[in-house]
Amino acid sequence: MPKASPFLSLLLLLLLITIYIAHGAAGDAIGGDPWQEPEVAQQPAVVLAGEWQLLHQNTGVSAMHMQLLPGDYVLMFDRTDSGPSNISLDALSPCAAAATTALAAAGGGAVDCTAHSVLLDLRSNALRPYPLATNPWCSSAALLPNGTLLQTGGFSNGDRIARLFSPSTGWVDLPSFLAVRRWYATDILLADGRVLILGGRRQFNFEFFPHDDAPAPQPTLFPFLEETIDMDAEDNLYPFLHLLPDATVFVFANDRAVVFDPYNRAPLRRLPAIPGGVPRNYPSSGSSVLLPLRPDSPSHAEVLVCGGAPRGAYRLALRNGTFAPADRTCGRIAPTDANPVWAMEEMPLPRAMGDMVLLPTGDVLIVNGAAAGTAGWELGREPVTYPVLYKPDMQLGARFEVLAASTIPRMYHSSATLDTLGRVLVGGSNPHVGYALDNVTYPTELSLEAFLPPYFDARLDGVRPRLVAAPAEVGYGEAAAVRFEVPGGAVSGGPEEVRVAAVAPAFATHSFGMNQRVVSLAVGTVAQLAAGLYEAQVAAPPSPSVAPPGYYLWFVLHAGVPSTAAWVRMRPLGAAT
Ligand SMILES: *[C@@H]1O[C@H](CO)[C@@H](O)[C@H](O)[C@H]1NC(C)=O
Ligand SMILES: *[C@@H]1O[C@H](CO)[C@@H](O)[C@H](O)[C@H]1NC(C)=O
Ligand SMILES: *[C@@H]1O[C@H](CO)[C@@H](O)[C@H](O)[C@H]1NC(C)=O
Ligand SMILES: *[C@@H]1O[C@H](CO)[C@@H](O)[C@H](O)[C@H]1NC(C)=O
Numbered sequence: 001m002p003k004a005s006p007f008l009s010l011l012l013l014l015l016l017i018t019i020y021i022a023h024g025a026a027g028d029a030i031g032g033d034p035w036q037e038p039e040v041a042q043q044p045a046v047v048l049a050g051e052w053q054l055l056h057q058n059t060g061v062s063a064m065h066m067q068l069l070p071g072d073y074v075l076m077f078d079r080t081d082s083g084p085s086n087i088s089l090d091a092l093s094p095c096a097a098a099a100t101t102a103l104a105a106a107g108g109g110a111v112d113c114t115a116h117s118v119l120l121d122l123r124s125n126a127l128r129p130y131p132l133a134t135n136p137w138c139s140s141a142a143l144l145p146n147g148t149l150l151q152t153g154g155f156s157n158g159d160r161i162a163r164l165f166s167p168s169t170g171w172v173d174l175p176s177f178l179a180v181r182r183w184y185a186t187d188i189l190l191a192d193g194r195v196l197i198l199g200g201r202r203q204f205n206f207e208f209f210p211h212d213d214a215p216a217p218q219p220t221l222f223p224f225l226e227e228t229i230d231m232d233a234e235d236n237l238y239p240f241l242h243l244l245p246d247a248t249v250f251v252f253a254n255d256r257a258v259v260f261d262p263y264n265r266a267p268l269r270r271l272p273a274i275p276g277g278v279p280r281n282y283p284s285s286g287s288s289v290l291l292p293l294r295p296d297s298p299s300h301a302e303v304l305v306c307g308g309a310p311r312g313a314y315r316l317a318l319r320n321g322t323f324a325p326a327d328r329t330c331g332r333i334a335p336t337d338a339n340p341v342w343a344m345e346e347m348p349l350p351r352a353m354g355d356m357v358l359l360p361t362g363d364v365l366i367v368n369g370a371a372a373g374t375a376g377w378e379l380g381r382e383p384v385t386y387p388v389l390y391k392p393d394m395q396l397g398a399r400f401e402v403l404a405a406s407t408i409p410r411m412y413h414s415s416a417t418l419d420t421l422g423r424v425l426v427g428g429s430n431p432h433v434g435y436a437l438d439n440v441t442y443p444t445e446l447s448l449e450a451f452l453p454p455y456f457d458a459r460l461d462g463v464r465p466r467l468v469a470a471p472a473e474v475g476y477g478e479a480a481a482v483r484f485e486v487p488g489g490a491v492s493g494g495p496e497e498v499r500v501a502a503v504a505p506a507f508a509t510h511s512f513g514m515n516q517r518v519v520s521l522a523v524g525t526v527a528q529l530a531a532g533l534y535e536a537q538v539a540a541p542p543s544p545s546v547a548p549p550g551y552y553l554w555f556v557l558h559a560g561v562p563s564t565a566a567w568v569r570m571r572p573l574g575a576a577t
Contacts (some may be wrong), residue, residue, distance in 0.1 A: 048454030049404040050387065055425070056448040059127055060087020061118045062435070063427030063448065065139065066415040068505040069119075070147045070551045070567050073167050074417070074425060076448075077117035079137035081156065083434040085114040086446055087129045119167055120448070122419060130170045134158035140187040140238075141507040142195045142209075142515050145550035145572050149507075150209055152197050153182030162209060179207050179219045184237035184282060187507070189515050191247040191544040193572050196262050198251070199225050199239050206262065224268075228254040233314040235279035238510045240288035243517075244301050247545035250335045252288060252305060254279045259335050274331040274342050280308040283375040286327065287356040287511045289364055291392050292501070295522035298542055299336060304390070306330035306366060307351040314374040323373035323381040326352035330390070348400050351384050353511050355416035357424050358518045359453055360501045360555035360562040364390040365403075365424055367451065368410040368511075375412050375510065378431055383409030383442070387451060406449060409442055415508040416451075420553060421564045423450040455561050462488040465498075465558040468533070470566035474540040476547075476573065479524075482536045484556045484563060489532045497559055498526050500538045502552040502568065519547045521554075544573055 062085075063076035078085065090113060115129030135158035141151035149165040162177035182200035187209075190196055198206040204226040205219035228236040236253035244250055248261050255278060257271040280286035286308030290301060306329075313324035328350035331342040347366065354369035366389075371382035385405040392399065410429035419425050429445040430436075436444050469483040482500055491497055500521040506513030524537035536556070541547035549572035553565035571577065 048457045050454050051404060051452045051456065052406050053450045053452065054447060055125060055450050056120075056127065058086060058446045059118055059120070059427065059448050060114075060129065060446060061085045061116055062413065062430040062444050062446055063415050064413045064430065065136070065141070065507070065509040066417050066425065066427060067141060067143065067149055067507045068417050068419055069143070069149065069167065071167065072122040072420050074120040074122060074419065075117065075149065075165060076120065076415075076427060077132065077136060078430075079155065080112070080116045080132055080135045080158070081137065082430075084112055085116055085435065086437075087115045087118060087127070089113050089115045089129055089131055117171070122421070132171055133173055134161045134163070136163065138184050138510065140182070140185045140197065140509075140514060142187040142189045143505060143507070143550055144195070145189070145193045145548070147551050147569075150187070150195055152187055152209070153178060153185055153200060155183055159183055177209075179217045180205065184510070186239050186241045186512070187514055188241045188243055188249065189548045189550065190243060190249075190262065191548055193544070193549050196241070196249065198222065198241060199237070199253075201234070201237060208262075224251065224256075224258050225253060228256055230254065230279060230311065233279075233283060233312070235281055235284045235311070235314070237282035238512050239281060240305065240512055241514070242288070242290040242301070242303055243545065243548060244336060245293060245299050245543075245546045246336065250290075250303055252303070253281050257333070257335070271333065271335060271340050272342060274305060275344055276327075276329055278308045278310055278327045278329065280305050282510055283314045283379070284309040284311075285353045285375040285511045287354050287366070289356045289358055289513070290517060291332075291364075292358065292362040292518035292520055293546055294520045295539065298546060300334060301336045302332055302334045302392075304330055304332050304356070304364065304392070306347060306356060306390075307354050307369065309352040309374045314376060314379065317373045317379040318376065323379075326350040326369070326371050326373075343396070345396060345399065347388055348402050349384055349386060349388060353380060353411050353414070354384070355414070355508060355511055355513065357416050357418055357513065358503065358516050359418065359424075360422055360503055360518070360553070360557065360565070361455060361560060362392065362501065362518060362520065364392065365416075365451070365453060366390060367416050367424065367426055368414045368429070370411045377412070377433055380411040380431055380442070383411055385409060389453070403454065406451070408445060408447060408449065410445060411442060413510075414445070417506055417508045417513065418503060418553070419450070420567075422455070422555060422562045423452055425449070426451055460561045463559040464561050465556045465563040467554075467556050467563040467566055470554050470568055472567075473569040473571050475571045475577065476540060476544065477542050478540045480538050480540055482538055482554065482556055483529070484534055484536070484558070485532050486534065486558055487532065491526060491528070491534050491558060498523055498534070498536050499557040500536065501555050501557065501562070502541060502547060503555065503565070504547070504550070504552055517547070519552070541570065544570070549573070
């Protein structure tokens with residue numbers, strides 16, 4: 001268990017004292033009555049609350065789907081059938097004049113010459129539009145081990161398409177790839193480098209990318225999805241999938257969970273239902289993460305599920321205009337235990353449609369969403385603009401902190417992802433059928449923000465490590481060296497002061513980060529090479545079920561503060577070096 005660093009604790013204490021003094025020892029940093037006894041020192045949550053930055057007022061596209069890609073790009077895309085976006089394709093494609101004239105002459109409607117996907121270059125902050133030929137609305141995706149994004153399904157002309165995306169090729173459609181139509185499915189990368197594509201509306205089955213060699217690939221039935229469907233609301237779409245360290249897959253839908261082996265080498269295991277009966281999947285839309293995997297207990301995994309909307313909330317919002325209060329509970333379970341049980345806890349704020357983002361520290365940021373209503377057009381109310389931090393290693397009751405609020409409400413069709421710098425990019429939100437930029441309560445959001453978690457605080461600069469060298473590629477269990485600088489020098493106390501985390505980039509949409517994963521690496525010796533320059537020996541993840549092959553962000557942490565990351569590729573088993 002990574003202990004809170006003594007250095008960081010001391011620093012926090014000093015900050016608390018500073019703030020206590022700054023408030024004249026009578027302060028009400030939390031908003032209490034001024035004549036009450038000061039209790040500031042018991043409220044560390046306000047000390048390092050994080051910070052919001054606006055990266056783009058207008059990216060042109062509302063970020064319904066978001067994926068960080070190797071090379072430091074962030075792909076954002078929306079549906080293609082919502083009418084024109086706010087970024088033109090004119091400069092790139094011959095769409096424009098000729099096609100418009102031809103169609104208009106033939107009495108057709110307006111031709112859409114806008115882009116529905118954009119790529120952000122994190123180094124320059126520049127945006128580049130990419131044409132999308134078919135509709136990826138409410139789709140799923142996974143980064144393949146070679147760094148190409150596989151994206152699957154969508155709506156209408158896109159519902160059986162698999163697409164590949166890389167910045168150099170743009171979108172390439174694989175027409176009719178999917179055995180069935182998939183809308184609201186979930187994709188995860190498996191230990192063998194294949195992608196499991198599971199579910200979707202009225203699809204109680206799964207298939208793989210790539211397919212078997214069979215000429216007409218058949219989906220495999222998965223009755224759990226039929227069992228968990230609610231009449232008139234579903235509440236089991238975009239199931240939460242997590243790859244467990246024994247290569248089986250945890251599946252959560254509605255308020256129930258199973259563990260299964262997609263290759264059918266082991267029987268399906270049923271886990272207890274999460275207490276309380278609150279559905280957690282679309283449109284009740286809670287969120288879930290696999291908590292960080294640790295080198296000292298490589299076969300142990302824990303899953304956290306937070307928020308959602310009570311059963312019936314969707315129908316009430318849709319048919320009766322009544323917006324039920326969102327749920328505020330989280331359930332935590334270790335599906336790898338012999339007899340797993342849910343441990344319940346409460347968030348400081350209720351939330352549906354939240355995004356849970358794993359940070360390099362191993363903490364979980366919960367951001368975006370609403371305190372009333374559900375997912376679906378026009379069905380969310382009371383945006384929750386305060387992110388909340390969950391610290392899994394703290395005592396029960398001391399795990400949550402409320403952080404600084406954004407000024408921009410983000411509810412249905414918003415997204416969030418960790419970037420290479422350790423920031424959380426936050427975008428999207430469009431609860432309307434088309435783009436409604438003004439004169440509505442919750443306008444379509446084309447902006448992109450970065451939330452800087454508390455570890456960006458300038459008061460931590462003295463201990464902040466700077467990563468200077470990491471391997472470009474490693475094999476399972478191999479030893480690797482990571483070099484870093486600490487401006488103030490003084491890496492004290494040895495390895496427990498230094499940690500290395502490998503973070504898999506997620507595909508974020510509809511309140512779930514598919515393939516999101518943090519793997520803590522075992523740190524051996526930390527040697528000082530020169531003044532302020534250090535080299536840590538680390539062990540790469542032990543197996544592809546702990547860390548499937550492909551691209552990871554490696555962050556060094558010193559005294560609990562992460563560096564910016566280097567991209568490190570986990571070489572597939574058996575691949576040439
Ligand atoms: C984007 O929105 C702005 C402001 O509403 C408008 O002036 C501009 O023409 C729009 N651009 C495109 C390509 O739709
Ligand atoms: C990555 O893998 C996909 C699927 O096999 C393939 O189509 C694509 O060309 C590969 N990309 C690169 C850059 O090798
Ligand atoms: C349905 O809406 C009516 C009118 O707003 C309200 O009085 C009633 O409580 C709602 N029904 C439920 C079950 O919330
Ligand atoms: C704003 O919305 C209201 C209500 O939907 C509508 O009556 C009004 O015409 C709209 N105003 C503009 C400027 O679009």
